[in-house]
Amino acid sequence: MPRLLTAQQIEQYEQRGYLSPVSAFNEAQAQHYRKLLEDGERLHGLAPDKRRKMYLYLKWADEVVHDPRVLDAVEDLIGPDILLYHLTLWIKEPHTDAFISWHQDSTYFGLEPADQHVTAWVALSHSNHESGCVQVLPGSHRRGQVRHDAVKHSANIFPTGQTVAVDNEEPLDMMVLRPGEFSLHHTFALHNSMPNRSADRRIGLGISYIPTACRCVAKQRLTATLVHGEDRFGHFDLDPRPGADYDAKALEVHAEAMRRWHAARAELIPKAHGEAG
Ligand SMILES: O=C(O)CCC(=O)C(=O)O
Numbered sequence: 719m720p721r722l723l724t725a726q727q728i729e730q731y732e733q734r735g736y737l738s739p740v741s742a743f744n745e746a747q748a749q750h751y752r753k754l755l756e757d758g759e760r761l762h763g764l765a766p767d768k769r770r771k772m773y774l775y776l777k778w779a780d781e782v783v784h785d786p787r788v789l790d791a792v793e794d795l796i797g798p799d800i801l802l803y804h805l806t807l808w809i810k811e812p813h814t815d816a817f818i819s820w821h822q823d824s825t826y827f828g829l830e831p832a833d834q835h836v837t838a839w840v841a842l843s844h845s846n847h848e849s850g851c852v853q854v855l856p857g858s859h860r861r862g863q864v865r866h867d868a869v870k871h872s873a874n875i876f877p878t879g880q881t882v883a884v885d886n887e888e889p890l891d892m893m894v895l896r897p898g899e900f901s902l903h904h905t906f907a908l909h910n911s912m913p914n915r916s917a918d919r920r921i922g923l924g925i926s927y928i929p930t931a932c933r934c935v936a937k938q939r940l941t942a943t944l945v946h947g948e949d950r951f952g953h954f955d956l957d958p959r960p961g962a963d964y965d966a967k968a969l970e971v972h973a974e975a976m977r978r979w980h981a982a983r984a985e986l987i988p989k990a991h992g993e994a995g
Pocket of ligand 1: 808837839850911
């Protein structure tokens, strides 16, 4: 018996490789999280590394990655023993050219089995056609891993431009979300996003969940957070949860997790591509 998703939604994820929208929390709660994010940003800045794995040093982000509705939906797709592998905060500023090229999340994650990874993208602002929501090619997850080329473009949020060539005529679907809603996409689903032409920031958290049975093939041992169930495999060192925002211990934990993340990425990403999500 699924915990949150209907049988049709699960079938859609299996057939099309994504699901959207699903409701996590209400708009007021999303605004509350956004305020905490932006207050912290004003005080401490938001360096590139601080936009990743932020649940390790921010209690509000820890709350989002443990949101029961998000975890129930993820459990319906990958089972009850769930690790949080990674998180990237995706901000596109108003009226800017920044975009994200077509890609598959699996590409440099080094996971085995790769296809068990699912990304929950949680919106903290309106994510739609105007603000440059995530777009997906329905059914593209069935292609398995495809080749990515390094296509440099100054406005690509991926600095070295990991890109899959996609025919402009291919039908795509837009994952339109209100603040507090989330989408789910399969690790092989081809997706991108266009520039934000709206007057507001487009803010979302891309949260990568895997079953505890998954491992990373990099020699560098990584950390991950057990967010639900039991870890009977021990493929990762388990992260502690933050005691308080920006506290010294939490920042240390975050810095060490990121150090290992970069070391693993250096093994996994071909030199031509460099660091991405
Ligand atoms: O936020 C975006 O526009 C892209 C996000 C993305 O590529 C992802 O979450 O996997």
